[in-house]
Amino acid sequence: DAGVIQSPRHEVTEMGQEVTLRCKPISGHDYLFWYRQTMMRGLELLIYFNNNVPIDDSGMPEDRFSAKMPNASFSTLKIQPSEPRDSAVYFCASSLESGATDTQYFGPGTRLTVL
Amino acid sequence: GIQVEQSPPDLILQEGANSTLRCNFSDSVNNLQWFHQNPWGQLINLFYIPSGTKQNGRLSATTVATERYSLLYISSSQTTDSGVYFCAGRVNQGGKLIFGQGTELSVKP
Numbered sequence: 001d002a003g004v005i006q007s008p009r010h011e012v013t014e015m016g017q018e019v020t021l022r023c024k025p026i027s028g029h030d031y032l033f034w035y036r037q038t039m040m041r042g043l044e045l046l047i048y049f050n051n052n053v054p055i056d057d058s059g060m061p062e063d064r065f066s067a068k069m070p071n072a073s074f075s076t077l078k079i080q081p082s083e084p085r086d087s088a089v090y091f092c093a094s095s096l097e098s099g100a101t102d103t104q105y106f107g108p109g110t111r112l113t114v115l
Numbered sequence: 116g117i118q119v120e121q122s123p124p125d126l127i128l129q130e131g132a133n134s135t136l137r138c139n140f141s142d143s144v145n146n147l148q149w150f151h152q153n154p155w156g157q158l159i160n161l162f163y164i165p166s167g168t169k170q171n172g173r174l175s176a177t178t179v180a181t182e183r184y185s186l187l188y189i190s191s192s193q194t195t196d197s198g199v200y201f202c203a204g205r206v207n208q209g210g211k212l213i214f215g216q217g218t219e220l221s222v223k224p
Contacts, residue, residue, distance in 0.1 A: 041202065042214060042215075042216050042217065043217075044212040044214070045211055045212060045213075056211055059211075089156060089161035091158065093158075103148070103160050103163050104148070104160060104212065105160065106157070106159075106160075107157075108156070108157060111156075111159075
């Protein structure tokens with residue numbers, strides 16, 4: 001298996017622009033997670049999906065952030081409009097189940113820089 | 116509150132040395148996991164360790180759930196062990212993981 005795939009790996013944009021991050025989970029995994037990592041706040045969960053349905057979006061910082069999962073093999077995290085404080089590494093992870101063995105497999109991350 | 120705390124925040128070792136990393140977690144956190152983030156940023160799951168002890172090569176982990184702590188042991192450390200080690204726990208029901216702030220390990224040759 002190719003693992004969790006994220007694109008782009010790096011994104012540099014200007015304040016005010018729309019940014020779309022993409023994730024392909026491991027085939028057969030029914031949980032998908034979006035995390036953000038910064039020096040100040042560490043790793044924090046933004047939102048997670050179960051069977052394409054958003055379950056907990058309490059970590060989404062504000063209305064500028066939105067996430068979708070139109071099917072089992074694809075998810076997007078969109079920031080519109082982007083701000084410099086959104087600069088971070090965004091990780092996508094997937095797991096087979098959230099239960100006794102809920103090992104999460106992380107993608108390589110997207111490093112976002114908002115100028 | 117919901118807390119996952121790690122110690123020490125950073126650690127420098129000489130190659131070949133052993134080390135113990137600690138993770139304390141609050142009552143509402145369970146199903147501890149340990150992750151390693153390598154210097155290139157990749158996060159790798161090391162152990163799913165809600166209780167008891169597991170070993171994988173030079174690494175082992177022990178969680179004492181009743182006392183709300185978990186330990187990660189690294190024996191005969193190698194330079195490739197460098198990076199940040201995170202523990203994370205699930206908050207009650209559901210899939211949400213709460214991460215500690217990490218222990219940054221640097222192994223010198």
